[in-house]
Amino acid sequence: MASVLGLGALAALAAIVFLPVNRRPFFHDGAEKLLDYDEAVKAIKALAAAAPATVRRKCTLQLLEHGRPTKRVFVLLHGLSNCPAQFSELGRQLFERGHNVLIPLLPYHGEEDRLATEWGGLTGDSMLEAGNVAADLARSLGENVIVAGLSVNGATVAWMAQNRKDLYKAVLLAPFFAPFNLPDLAFLPIERLLLRLPNMFFWWDPRQRENVLGPAYAYPRFPTRVIGETMFLGRAVLDESRVFPPQCPWILAITSASDTAANNVVTEQLIANWRALRPNGIQTFEFPADQQIPHDFVDPNQPNQQIDIVYPKLIELLEN
Numbered sequence: 001m002a003s004v005l006g007l008g009a010l011a012a013l014a015a016i017v018f019l020p021v022n023r024r025p026f027f028h029d030g031a032e033k034l035l036d037y038d039e040a041v042k043a044i045k046a047l048a049a050a051a052p053a054t055v056r057r058k059c060t061l062q063l064l065e066h067g068r069p070t071k072r073v074f075v076l077l078h079g080l081s082n083c084p085a086q087f088s089e090l091g092r093q094l095f096e097r098g099h100n101v102l103i104p105l106l107p108y109h110g111e112e113d114r115l116a117t118e119w120g121g122l123t124g125d126s127m128l129e130a131g132n133v134a135a136d137l138a139r140s141l142g143e144n145v146i147v148a149g150l151s152v153n154g155a156t157v158a159w160m161a162q163n164r165k166d167l168y169k170a171v172l173l174a175p176f177f178a179p180f181n182l183p184d185l186a187f188l189p190i191e192r193l194l195l196r197l198p199n200m201f202f203w204w205d206p207r208q209r210e211n212v213l214g215p216a217y218a219y220p221r222f223p224t225r226v227i228g229e230t231m232f233l234g235r236a237v238l239d240e241s242r243v244f245p246p247q248c249p250w251i252l253a254i255t256s257a258s259d260t261a262a263n264n265v266v267t268e269q270l271i272a273n274w275r276a277l278r279p280n281g282i283q284t285f286e287f288p289a290d291q292q293i294p295h296d297f298v299d300p301n302q303p304n305q306q307i308d309i310v311y312p313k314l315i316e317l318l319e320n
């Protein structure tokens with residue numbers, strides 16, 4: 001009996017790890033029509049007003065607009081467990097340089113209850129929907145739309161870079177496609193495990209738990225299923241990049257050699273795939289290891305932050 005149970009357990013594990021995940025391809029059909037400026041602002045404000053009442057005030061969608069279309073408009077997509085406040089300071093500086101700026105809220109994020117569990121239901125589709133809707137609306141706010149996504153939303157922007165030709169530039173900021181130091185052979189099995197096993201929450205810092213250092217608006221733990229969803233989205237982009245050239249005319253990937261959260265090797269592979277099929281219009285920049293730039297190099301409220309080094313370079317690259 002024990003041997004039968006053991007074989008059954010091995011068969012179940014093999015099914016979890018080796019059977020492909022049957023999902024429809026990620027898709028976005030784009031905006032039905034291009035709104036005029038005032039219509040777009042009204043639609044964006046309606047989107048902000050639709051946020052749950054439980055969302056923190058500083059975590060609602062942010063729109064910094066000059067009352068007219070600008071040559072460049074920036075869409076800034078925040079990272080996992082964070083909220084638009086993460087980009088507030090960078091957004092302010094870009095706005096003061098003459099650009100319209102839109103910082104949308106990722107679904108289930110920014111809640112007053114930092115131990116909320118609903119965000120364990122975040123999917124690759126919902127990440128893409130939030131980012132694509134914001135990019136669609138931003139097309140009415142300026143001539144050239146630049147979308148920048150941090151960490152897991154770096155995977156969102158990578159999908160946009162692969163599939164959208166109506167954006168001017170796609171910017172991947174410390175993109176997360178797989179955990180740091182995860183071997184290539186483990187990428188697919190881990191992804192499938194995370195997608196199929198019961199969802200669990202882990203502390204970013206098990207020693208500090210809910211008292212983890214950092215901004216008060218960021219959640220102190222993360223759901224395993226969402227990591228699996230992000231890996232699934234990232235792999236979908238990688239698979240496409242081996243066959244089709246990216247559609248976005250300009251692509252920029254910014255990483256840090258000191259990043260201990262994201263797997264930069266996967267980012268390098270994606271860039272190599274893109275350059276093999278379309279050598280032009282793809283730029284990379286890496287903050288060197290001796291600068292000790294953390295994974296989240298955007299939020300001034302994160303510990304060990306060095307925005308005095310990061311922001312000047314970031315703005316230079318974003319405006320280039």
